[in-house]
Amino acid sequence: MKKIILIALLALTACTPIFKPKPEAKPSFQELSSEHRYISALKVLTAQRSTMPDFDVQRDAILAQARDYENQLMRDVAELAKQQQFIKAMTLIENAQIELPLSREMSQLNEQLATSRERYTQRYLDDLIPQKALELQKEHALYLALQKSAADSELQNAIARHLADVEYFSPLITKAGSQALAQNDFAKAQQLLSIANQLTPSPQIAQQLARAEQTLSNSRKKQQVAQSVEREQRYRDLSNALLQSLQRRDFSTAREQLAQARELNVHTDEMDNAQHLLDNIIANYVVQQVDAGNQFYADGHIEEALRCWHLAEALSPTSDIKEKIDKAQKFIDRLQQLQKQPAKASE
Secondary structure (H helix, E strand, O other), X not given: OHHXXXXXXXXXXXXXOOOOOOOOOOXXXXXXXXXXXXXXXXXXXXHOHHHOOOHHHHHHHHHHHHHHHHHHHHHXXXXXXXXOXXXXXXXXXXXXXXXXOOOHHHHHHHHHHHHHHHHHHHHHHHHHHHHHHHHHHHHHHHHHHHHOOOXXXXXXXXXXXXXXXXXXXXXXXXXXXXXXXXXXXXXXXXXXXXXXXXXXXXXXXXXXXXXXXXXXXXXXXXXXXXXXXXXXXHHHHHHHHHHHHHHOOOHHHHHHHHHHHHHOOOOHHHHHHHHHHHHXXXXXXXHHHHHHHHHHHHOOOHHHHHHHHXXXXXXXXXXXXXXXXXXXXXXXXXXXXXXXXXXXXHX
């Protein structure tokens, strides 16, 4: 019985027609072109070449559409680049290039985008890395200490995040320090490599750090020598200028020059002697001007007396000299008023 049923089923199966689904219609080259799938459109068109008398016309039309689309795409990409959306711009090009005919302009634009993106990223990292390095350095010792005794899960998570940051950023900090060293920016190199060596010590980082520190030390010594030579030359220039001012009896300028020379902190003994000499010269000069003024005043030459007393007051103002000047000035003012009165009377 089972054999009969099996034979019947086989017979039915043999007689049953097999229905196959119709294959989906492939898109035409016009549809592919309208979707910006130009390479695929050209393949479909080429497959139909033997049955298409206007093949060249259709191919040129697809290529023209591809060029128009490429030009628009390049404008869109340039705008994205201006907005520093490099990832979006590069993704747009990569997706489009699959279905666009090979173009030197598009390849160049892609290379320019990659370069611009690298520069932008480097500028960002140049600002970020030093700040992040200082932040990690500030917190690292604390997290290492907590790591040995932390039992709270949240604290353990915080420690894990810090260590993950150290693992990620330490190579970047080391790289930035190495680049600074190669660019002879030894101060920056010393700072970054020192932090990197604290976060993840290694003989290579220590060697670079030692080189940066040695170069900085040598540079500071050279700078100190240069500054010393410069101070010495400045001192000599001021000393010569001081002598010239004394010869011209320009004592106010001489005082300023002497004060500037003393600020250089060189040859203090010479400066002490020069100060003592200048004080004596000025004191004698003031006495001479006061005495000359007194004589002019006694002889009735009031304006000459005032000139002498003003010179003395400019170098050594005292209440006595000021009183003399005030008295002489009042006398001149009174004399000028008396000279005006006859003129008014005659009018």
